[in-house]
Amino acid sequence: MKFNQVFFIISFALFLSSCIGVKDLKYLQPSENLQYNQYGLVPVIYENYRVKKDDILAMTLITSDKNASRFLSEENTTAFKGGANNGDGRLRTSGLIVDANGYISIYGLGEFYVYGLTLHEITDLVQARLNEVLYNDGKAEVRMNIGAIKYYMVGEIASPGEKMELSNRVDLLQAIAKSGDLTRYADRRHIRIIREYPEGKKNIVLDITRDDILNSPYFYLQSGDQIIIDPLKEKISGLGGGTTIGDVTQFLSVGIQAITTYLFFKTL
Incomplete structure (x- = not known):
C-alpha cells in the first residue's frame, strides 16, 4: 500500500473520530420509552421535596381577621389586601431562611425545626401554632412554599455559577436556557446532578438528548442542586x-x- 493511501486512511479515521454527530447535540429526541397519561399528555412528576439548610421558604397567610397581621413582621410582609366583598385578605412573608441548625423563625409564632421535613409537614406545624395563638380554628390558613430555588451550574455551559430563581419550580432545560445554553463540547447524554438529602448526597445522571427525560422526577431541580456538565471526549482528546x-x-x-x-x- 502506497504512503499516500495510508495517509488518507489515517486522516479519514481521525476526521471521523473528531467530529460530533447531530444526535449528540439535539435535545429531546424521540424515544419509545416516553410515557403518556390517559389524556395523551406527559405527566409531571416531582420528587417529594424535603427542606434543607439554607433553603428560602415563603409563608402565605390567608385570613379574614386583620388582627392576624400582628403575627407577621412588617419588614417581611406585604400590605394587607382586603377583599371587595368578604374582607378576606392575604399576607405573605418571604425570606424565611432555614438556619444552620435547621430552624426557621416566624415573628409572633416562634421557631420551627424544619430540616428534612416536607412542605406539607411544615405547613401543619405552623398552622397548629397559629391556631393556638388565635384561640380559634379557621381564622387563618397558612400555606408554606419554596420562596426561591438556588442552584449551581458548572462545566460546559455559557454562563456557569450560582443561580437564583424566585419561583418554586424550575426544570433542567429552563436552567440551561437561563445560563446561556450548553457549549458545543457539552456531553448532553451525561448531565450530572448532585442532590443533597438529609441522609447524604446523591449523584444523578440524566440524558437530555432523549425526550423520556420528561418522565424523570429529577427533571425538576431542587434548591441546592449542583449541575455538572462534563465535556465530550472529542474536546479532551x-x-x-x-x-x-x-x-x-x-x-x-x-x-x-x-x-x-x-x-x-x-x-x-
Whole structure:
C-alpha cells in the first residue's frame, strides 16, 4: 500500500473520530420509552421535596381577621389586601431562611425545626401554632412554599455559577436556557446532578438528548442542586477542537506540513 493511501486512511479515521454527530447535540429526541397519561399528555412528576439548610421558604397567610397581621413582621410582609366583598385578605412573608441548625423563625409564632421535613409537614406545624395563638380554628390558613430555588451550574455551559430563581419550580432545560445554553463540547447524554438529602448526597445522571427525560422526577431541580456538565471526549482528546470541519482541516494541514518537511529532509 502506497504512503499516500495510508495517509488518507489515517486522516479519514481521525476526521471521523473528531467530529460530533447531530444526535449528540439535539435535545429531546424521540424515544419509545416516553410515557403518556390517559389524556395523551406527559405527566409531571416531582420528587417529594424535603427542606434543607439554607433553603428560602415563603409563608402565605390567608385570613379574614386583620388582627392576624400582628403575627407577621412588617419588614417581611406585604400590605394587607382586603377583599371587595368578604374582607378576606392575604399576607405573605418571604425570606424565611432555614438556619444552620435547621430552624426557621416566624415573628409572633416562634421557631420551627424544619430540616428534612416536607412542605406539607411544615405547613401543619405552623398552622397548629397559629391556631393556638388565635384561640380559634379557621381564622387563618397558612400555606408554606419554596420562596426561591438556588442552584449551581458548572462545566460546559455559557454562563456557569450560582443561580437564583424566585419561583418554586424550575426544570433542567429552563436552567440551561437561563445560563446561556450548553457549549458545543457539552456531553448532553451525561448531565450530572448532585442532590443533597438529609441522609447524604446523591449523584444523578440524566440524558437530555432523549425526550423520556420528561418522565424523570429529577427533571425538576431542587434548591441546592449542583449541575455538572462534563465535556465530550472529542474536546479532551484535542482532535479537531471538537466539532467543526474547519478545525479538523486545520489539524490535517499541520500533519501534512510535518510529513512534507520530514520527507524533504529525508531526501537530502
